[in-house]
Every structure is written in C-alpha cells, then in structure tokens.
C-alpha cells in the first residue's frame with residue numbers, strides 16, 4: 001500500500017507536485033495518468049526516496065522509503081530502462097543488484113525466466129533492443145519479490161507484442177495481491193490495463209476514480225452516417241447539437257441522444273446508414289477532465305474515433 005499526503009515538490013518557482021493526497025491499494029492496477037510535465041515522475045521519485053519532498057509525506061507500507069529495513073523486498077520500480085551498464089551482461093547486472101540487496105543468486109535466474117530473458121542472459125546490455133532493456137528493468141524491479149511495484153511509462157517505445165506482455169504482467173502482479181502503480185500519458189493503454197486511475201495535471205490531483213466510473217462520467221456522443229450528411233449536419237445544428245465530421249464522413253453528434261438524432265433525420269426524410277450511441281472512451285473522459293490543466297496544447301482539436309466502450 002502506498003500512501004501520499006500533502007505531497008509537494010517545488011523546484012525554484014516551479015511547483016512540480018502540489019499537495020497530493022491519494023492511496024494506492026493492493027490487488028488492482030492503478031494507472032497514474034497525466035499530460036507531460038504533470039508531475040508523475042517527480043511523485044514516483046519521492047515515493048522511492050530519490051527526491052525529497054518540499055512538504056508532505058509518501059509512505060510504502062506505513063514507512064518512508066528511507067525508513068524501510070529491507071527496501072528491495074518491499075518495493076520495486078522501473079524508472080529508467082537505460083540504467084544498466086552497457087558493457088555488462090544481463091545476468092551480471094542482476095547479480096550485482098542482488099548482491100547489493102543481499103538476495104540469493106537463484107533469484108536472478110528466476111527473474112530472468114519470468115521476464116523471458118533467460119536465453120539472452122549472457123549477452124551484453126549494450127546490444128539489447130529497447131524492449132529487452134525494459135524486460136531487464138522489470139527483472140530488476142522484481143528481484144526482491146516486492147509487494148509494491150512502480151512502473152514509470154513502461155510501454156514507451158515498445159512493439160505490440162511487448163505492450164501485450166507488459167499488460168499481462170501488470171495484471172498478473174496485481175492478481176497476486178501486489179500494489180501496482182503504473183504511470184502513462186497513453187489513456188488508451190490505461191483503459192486496457194488499469195482498474196483504477198489517479199489523474200493529475202500541473203501537479204494536482206484531478207481524479208481518483210475507477211476506470212468504469214470515469215468512462216461512464218464522460219459525455220459520449222452519437223455516431224451517425226447518412227446518405228446526405230451535409231443536410232443532416234445542418235438540421236442537427238439547428239436543433240442545438242454540436243456536430244463534427246469523422247475521417248470516414250460519418251457525423252459525431254454531441255448534445256442530442258440517438259433517438260433525437262433519428263427523429264431529426266426522419267423529419268427531413270434523410271436515410272440513415274448507421275446510428276450508434278457511443279460512451280466516452282477513457283481518452284475522451286480524460287481530455288474533458290484535463291482540458292483546464294494541460295500546459296501545452298496543440299492548436300487543433302482531435303476527433304477521437306474510438307470504438308464504443
């Protein structure tokens with residue numbers, strides 16, 4: 001269990017983390033979501049004792065990291081996959097870590113197996129792909145068999161097979177009763193992986209909510225394809241709807257439910273090819289939540305074309 005209370009970090013005039021309060025519970029995957037610069041890495045570094053809070057506390061199993069008697073057996077983390085020495089083999093890197101933490105040699109072979117690196121254990125880390133380096137970083141995090149795990153952007157730069165593997169691993173670790181906190185700016189990834197999300201923007205907590213509840217809270221829209229979309233779009237706009245056009249020419253209608261959209265089309269005698277009410281995806285719900293706290297926004301408004309949840 002991770003507990004954060006009043007956690008604050010200032011760098012000069014920048015407040016990177018601003019009075020955060022949250023708990024991360026065992027047995028579920030908790031996503032830590034926020035746009036770039038929101039303060040996710042800084043928060044994780046403070047939980048791991050790598051940065052000192054300006055104010056507030058972060059504890060793991062009731063103690064600050066530096067007060068844990070055997071930290072590697074209680075908490076493991078993947079922060080920077082580039083951390084291993086390139087000239088060392090994967091096995092030598094893990095043996096070095098195990099020795100430092102007073103862990104037995106056989107644990108190194110176990111974690112190499114667990115992350116699928118057993119056959120590459122004798123190879124130098126310098127020749128590893130990004131995916132292999134991520135696996136090695138995860139092996140290091142799991143070395144002490146800790147009950148609390150933190151992963152900072154673990155899917156960054158991975159191919160679909162690597163992403164699928166990490167997704168399964170995170171879910172398995174949580175199912176074993178561990179506390180799993182995983183940061184990401186990829187909302188779609190969290191929708192597939194997390195049970196619960198903590199959303200932050202500009203160092204502040206915006207939401208601490210179940211994934212199902214968050215997507216239900218988003219406003220959603222209606223997707224409608226018609227023989228004459230321009231006429232239908234004008235008719236819907238006249239009824240007060242917000243109408244956008246998707247890449248394939250279908251209309252995405254906000255502010256009216258599917259029944260009303262159907263009635264408007266019938267009145268104008270416009271044949272419909274599709275009429276689909278869509279729940280907001282996690283990405284859309286997230287965009288609504290963070291719109292006010294995003295630091296850098298592009299000039300265009302994307303039209304997410306997610307499948308209905």
Ligand SMILES: Nc1ncnc2c1ncn2[C@@H]1O[C@H](COP(=O)(O)OP(=O)(O)OP(=O)(O)O)[C@@H](O)[C@H]1O
Nearest residue numbers: 011014015016034035036037038039040041042043
């Ligand atoms: N060592 C530091 N010195 C000064 N400012 C820092 C330092 N570390 C982080 N910051 C600032 O704190 C803010 C939060 O950064 P942080 O890296 O925690 O965000 P993040 O949510 O992890 O984003 P990203 O996904 O881009 O890493 C940013 O404005 C960043 O520039």
